[in-house]
Amino acid sequence: MLTDSLGYHICRVCGDKASGFHYGVFCCEGCKGFFFRSVRANKRYQYCKRSEQCLVLRSSRNGCKFCRMQRCLEVGMSYESVKMGRCRKTDLSTRKQMLTQVADAQDELILSVYSAYMKATEQLNQSNSNDTHSVKVIEAEAVEHTLYNDYLPSIVRFVALFAREQPIFRKLSTDSQKILVKSAIIEMVLLLDAPNFDLQDNVIIHKRRGFSVKTSCAGVFGKLLADCHMFFQRLLSIGLIPVELSLLIALSIFSSDRLSGQASQDQLCMNETEDCLLMALKCQLLMNHGRHINILPSVIEVLCVIRGLTTVYYDELMSCHVAGQLS
Amino acid sequence: MLTDSLGYHICRVCGDKASGFHYGVFCCEGCKGFFFRSVRANKRYQYCKRSEQCLVLRSSRNGCKFCRMQRCLEVGMSYESVKMGRCRKTDLSTRKQMLTQVADAQDELILSVYSAYMKATEQLNQSNSNDTHSVKVIEAEAVEHTLYNDYLPSIVRFVALFAREQPIFRKLSTDSQKILVKSAIIEMVLLLDAPNFDLQDNVIIHKRRGFSVKTSCAGVFGKLLADCHMFFQRLLSIGLIPVELSLLIALSIFSSDRLSGQASQDQLCMNETEDCLLMALKCQLLMNHGRHINILPSVIEVLCVIRGLTTVYYDELMSCHVAGQLS
DNA sequence: CAATCAGGTCACAAGGTCAG
DNA sequence: CTGACCTTGTGACCTGATTG
Ligand SMILES: [Zn+2]
Ligand SMILES: [Zn+2]
Ligand SMILES: [Zn+2]
Ligand SMILES: [Zn+2]
Numbered sequence: 001m002l003t004d005s006l007g008y009h010i011c012r013v014c015g016d017k018a019s020g021f022h023y024g025v026f027c028c029e030g031c032k033g034f035f036f037r038s039v040r041a042n043k044r045y046q047y048c049k050r051s052e053q054c055l056v057l058r059s060s061r062n063g064c065k066f067c068r069m070q071r072c073l074e075v076g077m078s079y080e081s082v083k084m085g086r087c088r089k090t091d092l093s094t095r096k097q098m099l100t101q102v103a104d105a106q107d108e109l110i111l112s113v114y115s116a117y118m119k120a121t122e123q124l125n126q127s128n129s130n131d132t133h134s135v136k137v138i139e140a141e142a143v144e145h146t147l148y149n150d151y152l153p154s155i156v157r158f159v160a161l162f163a164r165e166q167p168i169f170r171k172l173s174t175d176s177q178k179i180l181v182k183s184a185i186i187e188m189v190l191l192l193d194a195p196n197f198d199l200q201d202n203v204i205i206h207k208r209r210g211f212s213v214k215t216s217c218a219g220v221f222g223k224l225l226a227d228c229h230m231f232f233q234r235l236l237s238i239g240l241i242p243v244e245l246s247l248l249i250a251l252s253i254f255s256s257d258r259l260s261g262q263a264s265q266d267q268l269c270m271n272e273t274e275d276c277l278l279m280a281l282k283c284q285l286l287m288n289h290g291r292h293i294n295i296l297p298s299v300i301e302v303l304c305v306i307r308g309l310t311t312v313y314y315d316e317l318m319s320c321h322v323a324g325q326l327s
Numbered sequence: 328m329l330t331d332s333l334g335y336h337i338c339r340v341c342g343d344k345a346s347g348f349h350y351g352v353f354c355c356e357g358c359k360g361f362f363f364r365s366v367r368a369n370k371r372y373q374y375c376k377r378s379e380q381c382l383v384l385r386s387s388r389n390g391c392k393f394c395r396m397q398r399c400l401e402v403g404m405s406y407e408s409v410k411m412g413r414c415r416k417t418d419l420s421t422r423k424q425m426l427t428q429v430a431d432a433q434d435e436l437i438l439s440v441y442s443a444y445m446k447a448t449e450q451l452n453q454s455n456s457n458d459t460h461s462v463k464v465i466e467a468e469a470v471e472h473t474l475y476n477d478y479l480p481s482i483v484r485f486v487a488l489f490a491r492e493q494p495i496f497r498k499l500s501t502d503s504q505k506i507l508v509k510s511a512i513i514e515m516v517l518l519l520d521a522p523n524f525d526l527q528d529n530v531i532i533h534k535r536r537g538f539s540v541k542t543s544c545a546g547v548f549g550k551l552l553a554d555c556h557m558f559f560q561r562l563l564s565i566g567l568i569p570v571e572l573s574l575l576i577a578l579s580i581f582s583s584d585r586l587s588g589q590a591s592q593d594q595l596c597m598n599e600t601e602d603c604l605l606m607a608l609k610c611q612l613l614m615n616h617g618r619h620i621n622i623l624p625s626v627i628e629v630l631c632v633i634r635g636l637t638t639v640y641y642d643e644l645m646s647c648h649v650a651g652q653l654s
Numbered sequence: 655c656a657a658t659c660a661g662g663t664c665a666c667a668a669g670g671t672c673a674g
Numbered sequence: 675c676t677g678a679c680c681t682t683g684t685g686a687c688c689t690g691a692t693t694g
Contacts, residue, residue: 019686020659030412030685036661037683062411062668062684108407346678347667357677363669364675389676412685413665 012075013068015107015287016058023077030061035072038065039079045069055114055243059107106280110243113277116165117246120158124192127154128208146211147221155188156181163253168273176259176266184253186224186313187306191249194232197225204229220316224309231305238298241288247281248299252306339402340395342434342614343385351408354399357388362399365392366406372396382441382570386434433607437570440604443492444573447485451519454481455535473538474548475647482515483508490580495600503586503593511580513551513640514633518576521559524552531556547643551636558632565625568615574608575626579633 009018011028022032037043045066048054054067061068127150159181163169169177198205204213204225215226240248254277256270282296289295336345338355349359364370372393375381381394388395454477486508490496496504525532531540531552542553567575581604583597609623616622 022659028685029687032660033685034683040661059407059409062409111407349667355677356679359668360677361675367669392675409668411667411683413667413687 010283010287011058012287013071013077014056014058014061015283016061023079025075025077027072027075027077028058031068031072031077034061034065034068035077038069038072043069053118053242055111057107057110060111106276106283109276110247110280110284112166113250113280114243114246116162117242117249119165120162121192123161124154124158127157143211143213144219146209147213151206151209151211152185152189155185155192158192159184159188159253162249166250166254168269169254171269172266173263176262179258179262180253180255182318183255183258183310183314186310186317187252188249189224190228190231190306190309191235191245191252194235197228197232199226199229220313224313224317227309231302231309234298235302238295238302239289240299244281244284244288244299247277247284248302251277251281251303255307337610337613338385339614340398340404341383341385341388342610343388348410350404350406351410352402352404354402354404355385358395358399358404361388361392361395362404362406365396365399370396380445382438384434384437387438433603433610436603437574437607437611439493440577440607441570441573443489444569444576446492447489448519450488451481451485454484470538470540471546471647473536474540478533478536478538479512479516482512482519485519486511486515486580489576493577493581495596496581498596499593500590503589503597506585506589507580507582507597509645510582510585510637510641513637513644514579515576516551517555517558517633517636518562518572518579521562524555524559526553526556529553547640547647551640551644554636558629558636561625562629565622565629566616567626571608571611571615571626574604574611575629578604578608578630582634 009020009026010016011018011031012025013027013031016028016030018026019029019032020026023035027035038045043065045068048064048066050064050067052067052070054060054064056064056068056071163177163181169180172180193206196207196209198207199215202215204215204222206212213222213225215222251274254270254273256267256274259267259270281299285295285299336347336353337343338345338358339352340354340358343355343357345353346356346359347353350362354362365372370392372395375391375393377391377394379394379397381387381391383391383395383398490504490508496507499507520533523534523536525534526542529542531542531549533539540549540552542549578601581597581600583594583601586594586597608626612622612626
């Protein structure tokens with residue numbers, strides 16, 4: 001059943017509390033009304049200011065009619081599916097108020113994380129496309145140069161930009177901030193570039209940047225990527241959508257256990273943030289992957305795997321990486 | 328509910344009649360439009376001539392965009408926190424006209440009282456800082472000298488300056504004016520210096536002027552301050568903001584019952600002023616302390632307590648005080 | 655019956671309008 | 675630029691039809 005942690009149905013369109021099964025999906029009164037009005041008036045919402053990428057959440061659902069309608073159709077609302085059978089509610093007597101304050105705060109968090117992800121991704125794509133024209137370099141030395149002077153710094157910039165967009169991150173001490181950014185480099189490579197790395201005949205190719213790494217001779221990085229090939233397949237098979245990936249990235253960066261030497265205030269702060277992020281991710285996964293209810297464990301497993309890989313390769317990678325390049 | 332005495336919602340930003348719940352707070356059409364335009368145009372109001380302290384009232388709200396925007400944000404207006412559709416429970420059927428004339432007059436009164444308070448406070452702080460360097464005097468006689476020749480006269484100057492700034496006060500007979508100023512001395516000590524008096528080991532210390540008074544031997548004043556320690560705590564716990572304190576001070580000074588022997592014209596005039604001040608204070612308390620609706624009774628109680636203390640100590644204090652120092 | 659949902663209702667808010 | 679007024683929705687409740 002598509003229920004949130006409190007046991008209530010949530011709207012597949014916006015994540016608000018669902019009032020029942022309307023036009024073929026569980027949704028809230030708002031989305032029900034919106035869909036009904038749109039269909040009846042035969043509305044065509046043609047324009048979206050943000051390239052049809054708006055997140056549709058309780059607090060943002062009225063921001064873009066186009067994306068709201070798109071989302072309605074995506075999750076399967078249809079005027080014809082009205083005749084489909086009714087749905088019995090399992091739970092009926094307990095009619096508690098859902099904590100809208102919590103919901104609002106969660107919306108805010110998701111929106112903030114997602115917009116930071118979009119911003120940082122845009123910047124990253126620019127540096128990707130800048131390098132697209134460069135010839136493929138196979139020689140070990142040139143590859144190392146590309147890796148340590150182009151590729152990894154661009155990842156670090158991504159992490160730094162993404163993190164700094166989160167108010168909670170800016171509240172941490174400078175030391176804590178640096179630790180979190182540096183520690184997340186490997187995990188970002190794995191999460192961000194899973195679709196871009198390809199393995200062919202023991203050579204790992206980055207499709208968009210046009211560099212290749214021989215698994216046998218490219219040092220730490222070659223070993224790491226060789227290890228990860230299976231991981232990439234698994235991650236991609238989950239089929240996370242951008243919002244979910246952005247939350248996963250945030251969870252990976254904002255890790256309280258990396259601040260064990262820092263102020264306990266920072267640790268507590270991160271701990272709380274982790275909790276909120278996990279709740280938000282859970283809620284999003286429920287909304288977006290109703291059919292496969294067991295998706296959260298897979299995502300948690302992904303987190304564990306990349307943490308493990310970081311533990312194994314971090315020190316070795318850092319010793320190669322010029323520390324001064326960290327901004 | 329944030330309603331004024333007539334049962335209407337008031338604008339949390341400027342105190343005008345609120346037209347509804349906009350961008351997360353009850354506010355008027357003007358503030359709604361102002362906030363909307365500011366956010367949409369991404370305006371940054373950088374400069375305020377009056378050190379960012381402007382009172383934002385119906386009649387003054389267009390005087391300083393910076394402070395109006397600041398106030399909007401202070402009371403929690405947010406472009407993201409829009410909540411559409413019908414409200415869950417609210418019912419306000421009684422809809423009458425609010426008397427804008429009354430509102431205008433009230434604004435004028437508040438602005439006048441507040442600016443007089445700021446002016447008089449500034450003068451008082453100067454005399455405070457002049458004395459800060461002086462050594463602490465513990466001997467009873469020297470304390471008495473400080474009290475009666477420095478401290479109380481500065482309070483009298485405060486009251487006189489504050490009162491003379493009010494047009495209504497200048498219309499009173501000279502006798503009435505003198506009575507009001509003299510009668511308010513004790514109340515001013517209590518209202519103005521509540522944050523400055525500290526009790527330690529039966530010694531009362533004035534933090535900013537640097538004199539101390541032994542509760543056991545400093546005559547009337549010592550007894551008075553010893554009595555007031557609890558009162559100070561209570562007053563401070565209410566957390567009045569400067570505008571509110573200025574209105575409370577005005578209410579304390581402009582008391583019609585002190586003019587019982589004077590011209591009935593003066594009495595009527597003060598009576599009306601008291602009414603207006605009380606309405607204005609009530610309105611301000613509603614605007615500024617929405618969460619604690621029971622704040623007005625506490626403030627009224629404060630007024631009663633200081634009147635009571637004046638009754639008890641006034642004659643005794645006056646017999647010590649050299650009458651000639653009254654200007 | 656009670657439970658459920660399509661469709662209606664209408665108080666209410668966002669954002670536009672335009673004289674002042 | 676301001677704000678009273680207006681237009682265009684929005685969504686918490688209602689209503690009545692349908693189902694077991
Ligand atoms: Zn919804
Ligand atoms: Zn959109
Ligand atoms: Zn206002
Ligand atoms: Zn100002």
